[in-house]
Amino acid sequence: MEEILITGTTGFIGNHLVSALNKNYKIFGISKNKIKSSKNFYSHNLDITKSNIILKNHFSKIIHMAAYSDVNYCNLNPTKCYELNVNSTLKMLEIARKKDSSFIFLSSSHVYGNPKKLPIAEIDPCHPFTHYASSKKMSEILCETYSKTYDLDIRVARIFSVYGPSSSKSNLVFNIINQMIHDSKVKLGNVSPKRDFIFIDDVINGLIQIINSKKRGFQVYNLGSGKSISIEELVKTCFNIHNKNPKLISSKEKRRKNEISDICANISKMKSDFNWKPKISLKKGLEITYNSYI
Structure with missing residues (x-):
């Protein structure tokens, strides 16, 4: 059974x-949060920003x-953002280089910034304007450089x-549903921006295709639905499922600076390749x- 290394398993x-x-x-999992090992999954609790990782195993991926x-x-915490998001990518790429492993990096649509045309394809320019987006783009540049330098x-x-289920508390859909269940109102920032929402199962199915791919060199793939809807429409759909009508409040203090107005994935590469x-x-x-x- 192939051995693979996965970070961020929790x-x-x-x-x-x-x-x-x-x-x-056979999965060798790394996370700073504790999690029990299970069949074919071996959990290792460490902070990869502070640890020198010495691994004897040979990982295919x-x-x-x-x-x-x-x-x-x-x-709010740019130093911590770059320490984890960028430095950990560099550490993992070094392990991939030494073990000649294929490398799969999870990036974000945030790298595109505010696109000039839609749907947005992998070859379109990136203009990140948040620390999170910049950290992901910087990591992508490291990935491409390692791919071209070390083949x-x-x-x-x-x-x-x-x-989807078990998302983080910062997830927009979780935030909406949590307020719906526990309050008579839903308080958000700007509700006019449009987003491309994709269910976790579809993301996992797409990632498995990417992970198992035999494509050579450096490849980038969009994982989205190929459609965008406004946050206001998303909330209304949630209200219909909830079968109640909480009050929707668009709060100025919750609005983000430089909000992306609309983003939608061109998923033709995922369709054609997989x-x-x-x-x-x-x-x-x-x-x-x-x-x-x-």
């Missing part, structure tokens, strides 16, 4: 990905997910607005997510 995507991969791989993903936290097979997955497309509709995905929290 995160939202990490939890789901480990469950999907441990049937076919390294999947790097460890990162601060809360945009507001990263803006490594490196694949980058740019994840759009993923949601015959992949999302299967879970937004309504169905929100129903599953809502029911997991009540």
